[in-house]
Amino acid sequence: MAPPPSLSINLAGVQLVNPLVLASGFLGTDPHLLARVAHAPIGAITTKSCCLNPRQGHENPTVLAWDHGLINAVGLTNPGVNHEVQDIIALKQLLNQSPVRIIASFFGGTVTEFVQVAQILSTAKPDFLEANLSCPNTEADLGRPFAIDPKVTYQVVKQIKQVTSVPLIVKLSPNVTDIQTIALAAQSAGADILCAINAVTGLLIDPESGQPILTNTIGGLSGPAIKPIALKCVYQISQACKLPLIGLGGVSSGADAATMIMAGATAVGVGTAIYYRGLRAFTKITQELNQFMTHHHYKSLTDFKGLAHDQN
Amino acid sequence: MTKISLPQPVTVTKIIKENSHTRTFITDINLPAMPGQFVMIWLPRQAEKPFSLTTTHPFSFTVMTVGPFTKILNTALQSGDRIWYRGPFGRGTYTPVPGKTILVSGGCGCVPLYCLAQTLKSKTSTRVIIGAKTKTELLFVNRFRRLGLKTVITTDDGTAGLKGFTTNALEAILKTEKIACVYGCGPDPMLKTIADLCRAHHVRYQLSLEALMKCGFGICGSCSRKGKLVCLDGPVFTRWPDTL
Secondary structure (H helix, E strand, C coil): CCCCCECCEEECCEEECCCEEECCCCCCCCHHHHHHHCCCCCCEEECCCECCCCECCCCCCCEEEECCEEEECCCCCECCHHHHHHHHHHHHHHHCCCCCEEEEEECCCCHHHHHHHHHHHHCCCCCEEEEECCCCCCHHHHCCCHHHCHHHHHHHHHHHHHHCCCCEEEECCCCCCCHHHHHHHHHHCCCCEEEECCCEEEECECCCCCCECCCCCEEEEECHHHHHHHHHHHHHHHHHCCCCEEECCCCCCHHHHHHHHHCCCCEEEECCHHHHHCCCHHHHHHHHHHHHHHHCCCCEHHHCCCHHHCCC | CCCEEEEEEEEEEEEEEEECCEEEEEECCCCCCCCCCEEEEEECCCEEEEEEEEEECCEEEEEECCCHHHHHHHHCCCCCCEEEEEEEECCECCCCCCCCEEEEEEHHHHHHHHHHHCCCCCHHHEEEEEEECCHHHCCCHHHHHHHCCEEEEEECCCCCCEECCHHHHHHHHHHHCCCCEEEEECCHHHHHHHHHHHHHCCCEEEEECCCCCCCCCCCCCCCEECCEECCCCCEEECCCHHHC
């Protein structure tokens, strides 16, 4: 019998035992809860984005399930970077000898804040930093996301890279006209890895009251509804950039994960699938990916990475 | 049991005043749910918060004024008005245990316990300890009595029933009688004491916990307590989560 396929990947020089990554914002900041996810086969856990000072986020309703996924406008609720450093240290202790990597996600309202937070967060020694340039739900107080402008993207990434040696992931927004230009800006500024996509902006209205259901009115869509958009963005970015890519958006099954890799992703983010399949989503998706690879005689993920780009 | 994902409107048909700052809203629908499950109540352009079910047939819920949203519900909402709900949520619910049982209610913790009491086959083998700071804060005493449950009242200031905490009354019972299960809902310190007492006396317990909730279905992590999701794994737990 042939040996089982290998699911390990190399992400900018760091080994991950599995291509699946818990996407940022899911399951919050409690290290005990994040450690619970690490019992499943998973390559890395992304913590919820933090900023300099504690932030309450938006009033409920903030997260709703609808016909084809979730819509959320949590508003980047977080306890502030100093608290987050303690949480990451606690998470590392809970993970102990586990090979699961930690991605520390962060954001700022200004370039200066991004840099400050990156500096402080690096002291917790996460395996990666993830600059969230693309939250769709905080425009009212933080301004438009940095990831909609290539110049601002370049500027913030360049400055973050100057203050930290932790490999930097830059999370991009799908809510742009040309994602390739933004991805190239991040690449030329020194990003180590790109991550796409963040949530797609959307709106749900309650027909009975005629009012938006989310308190923030506009929210971010995730789940099955955005899978084709995510695949398109990952495909386009990998056409234009050399950087490794974490592809996410609507990945719910092993086949979904495989197609994200075929579009050009090295790793695959999973979030909303937890709503549909519970915390066991990672175990189930891994089993399905294994079966898929065995069925197609793939020995490793690189056997079919970027396959969708091959015309022959 | 159908779970409503997006808020659905229901009409309030009757409002019962429970005390000066607590009202029960009875709606025009039935909502099949397990005791301990909760719903998210939304008023457009206001806010959305979790509430335990008081009764399922008809669906009713009880609101104690503690903040801006509960104040709006308790002052502005009138019979004939609509409210929106989604749910019911929570996989951890109260489950029946044969034998003598005790319900321990602190403050508005009486709500899910009253929902449970309605489902108990033998009302006579169950007693309820109802506690409050003072007499005027006591809730649901007559509701439980009407169901046929024996009640023990405690108040912190001694204005009604025994002076002291519900857990003092519980301890006295656990020392002298064989109890099959203790069901609790109320403030954290009370629940922690119930867990400690039950462990010391080798008695099973089921506690309904509170936590800040946003999504209600286990995605956002807001309600995590030592890695346990109050909204999805709970709200009823058979072990105190901080000792897991």
